[in-house]
Amino acid sequence: MPIPIYDPLHAPGGALKRLPLLKAAVLFIATVCLCLCGLLYLQLEQSRRHDLELAEAASSNLTRAMAQQAEDTFMKADLVLTSLADWIQVEGFGPTQLARLQKTFARRVLTLDQLHGIFLFDKQGQWVITSYSDLPRGLGVSDREYFKFHQQNVSSLAHIGPAIRSRENGDWIIPVSKRVNDKNGNFQGVLMAGIKMSYFDQFFKSFSIDGNGSMFLALTDGTLLARRPFVESQIGTSLAQGTIFQKHLPSARSGNAMIGSVVDGTVRLYGYRQLDAYPLVVSAASSRDAILKSWYATAFQSSVIVAMVVLGVGLFGWVFIHQVRDGERIEADLRKAQEALELIATHDSLTGLANRRLFERALEIEFGRGARQSSPLSLVMLDIDFFKRYNDTYGHVAGDHCLAEVAKALKSCCHRKSDLAVRYGGEEFAVLLPDTDIHGALAIAEQVRRAVMDKNITHSGSPTGYVTVSLGCYSFVPTGRDDIEVFIQRADAALYQAKHSGRNRSAVLSLEGGVEALMRSDR
Structure with a gap:
């Protein structure tokens, strides 16, 4: 018996009726998987934000403490220099004053742990008096940045310069200096107090941060003064092209930012603050990996569980979809045939124009x-x-x-x-x-x-x-x-x-x- 042209079991309507079932199955499986993944994402994202908020609060508190300590350190040195500069401007530093000034310098250094020494230079940059008993030998300090600054600026405010090695004993110091004038206001020399780099190093070590964390003290122009961990080759380098100085400080004097370090490339959560009294910036940072260490463990465990559930749903869906896949092929073939018939019915076969x-x-x-x-x-x-x-x-x-x-x-x-x-x-x-x-x-x-x-x-x-x-x-x-x-x-x-x-x-x-x-x- 010949096969009839119209077969009820393979009618076009049967394939067309199976298509919504296939779409519904795919949609349902995809929705379940997406919901599971979405819930996992929301839970993990909420947990991550909570951990970051705690880290931001801790970072803000740390930078506030660092800023206060740095301001106190430089303010004490500034007050010492101010009193000495006023005295020298009135009394001068002639031969009769040298012994008395040297003893005063030495006493002031003993009272402040952060001071490496106090130094007075004449207008040619030669040593006049220091807190040490013997004057250093050499060409003087006329080539130093702080000396040139005071030669060219009449300001009586304290100037904080880039970190340098002391020509007294080779130690790293941060120079805080003031211009010394005579009674008529003419430049007579420079009074400088050197703050020990090791003082800030010990201060930084008193805070607990992770192994990849960092802390630094820098000038507002980005010049690095002190850093933990201490790397001597990095002292004096510029951080001006970093995100903190380029993007964040111009818009806010303090805040937090997750950025990569321009020094070592590690991604850290930085808390930063610019001092009010001095042109200095302090920053403390914890590495992102350390902040999110426990979150990573939780995220891995939760992701494995959800992945197993999604895999199970996916396997079930694959079996179900496989049963109706033939119907989808039939529907696609019918659609192509219908489009071809429509083209034949509405267009001329020779010219391709509409009929x-x-x-x-x-x-x-x-x-x-x-x-x-x-x-x-x-x-x-x-x-x-x-x-x-x-x-x-x-x-x-x-x-x-x-x-x-x-x-x-x-x-x-x-x-x-x-x-x-x-x-x-x-x-x-x-x-x-x-x-x-x-x-x-x-x-x-x-x-x-x-x-x-x-x-x-x-x-x-x-x-x-x-x-x-x-x-x-x-x-x-x-x-x-x-x-x-x-x-x-x-x-x-x-x-x-x-x-x-x-x-x-x-x-x-x-x-x-x-x-x-x-x-x-x-x-």
């Missing part, structure tokens, strides 16, 4: 739209001149090629998506032009006529020697009570007049005062 069925459907739509919007609708009908002679001379294969070339020329002149090029029948074509008046239609017709001539298709049976077309144009504004056949007949009448008037031209049919007027556009 009369699609043309009639488009006319109904455009008549209704034109009536609603009161917009003009134009139609151009065209016919290949002496096409029967062409077929008789060159054969039907060449005739089909000629039709295809004319269709290409016609299609190239339809620039808008709404323009519809149609093979109306045989060697006759049409172009439907929505929102186009008679002048626009005539312009398109002339473009088509010239485009066909530019193909230079040889035609010995034509007076021109080449294939040409004749075109008729008609345009009107639909009212909702119009007849499609009349619309086509009027465009066809214009085409007839173009052929009757000698071919290879465009003719326009317009209705004025109830009388048909013919206009031709010759070559």
Whole structure:
């Protein structure tokens, strides 16, 4: 028994009914997996933010303590220098004052643990008095940054310079200096107190931070003064291009930021604060890995559990989807076949242009739209001149090629998506032009006529020697009570007049005062 063409068990409707089930299954499985992953993400993100907030609070407290300590350290040195500078400006530092000043310098150094020494230099940068019993030998300090600063600036405020090695004993110090003037305000020298680098190193070590954490003290221009961990080669380097100095300090004098270090590249949570009294910045940082160490462990355990659940749901879903996958293939094949049939039903197979069925459907739509919007609708009908002679001379294969070339020329002149090029029948074509008046239609017709001539298709049976077309144009504004056949007949009448008037031209049919007027556009 032959297999029937229509099989109820394999009907198109059966495949189409299975498709929503497949989509629903996929959607359900994906939703369950996404919900599980979403809940995991929300829980982990909340936990991570909590850990970071605790770290930010601790970092802010630490930088506040560092800033207070640094400010106290430099303020004490500043007060010592201020009292000594006032005394020297009044009493001078002549030979009778040297012994007394040296003892005073030494006593002041003993009272402050942070001081490495106190030094007085004349206006040439030579040592005059120090808190040490013996004056150092050498070329002096005229090359030092702090000495040049006071030579060039009359300010009496304390100046904090980049860290240097003391020429007294080679220790790293941070110079705090003041300008010394005579009674008339003229530059007489520089008074400098050196703050021990080791003092800040010990201070930094008193705080508990992780092994990859860091702390630093820097000038507001980014020059590094002290750092934990201490790396001698990094002292004096610039942090000015770092994110803290480039982005955060200009907008806020204190805060927190998760950034990578410009010194060693480690990502840390930095708390930073700029001192109020001095041009200094302090910062304390804990590495991101140390802050989130416990969070990473929790995240791993939770992720493994959720991954196992998602895997189980996924396996179940795969088995279920596999059962309906054949139905999806059938539906896809049917859809492709339907699209192919639609193309065959609405387009001409030889030229690829729309056929009369699609043309009639488009006319109904455009008549209704034109009536609603009161917009003009134009139609151009065209016919290949002496096409029967062409077929008789060159054969039907060449005739089909000629039709295809004319269709290409016609299609190239339809620039808008709404323009519809149609093979109306045989060697006759049409172009439907929505929102186009008679002048626009005539312009398109002339473009088509010239485009066909530019193909230079040889035609010995034509007076021109080449294939040409004749075109008729008609345009009107639909009212909702119009007849499609009349619309086509009027465009066809214009085409007839173009052929009757000698071919290879465009003719326009317009209705004025109830009388048909013919206009031709010759070559």
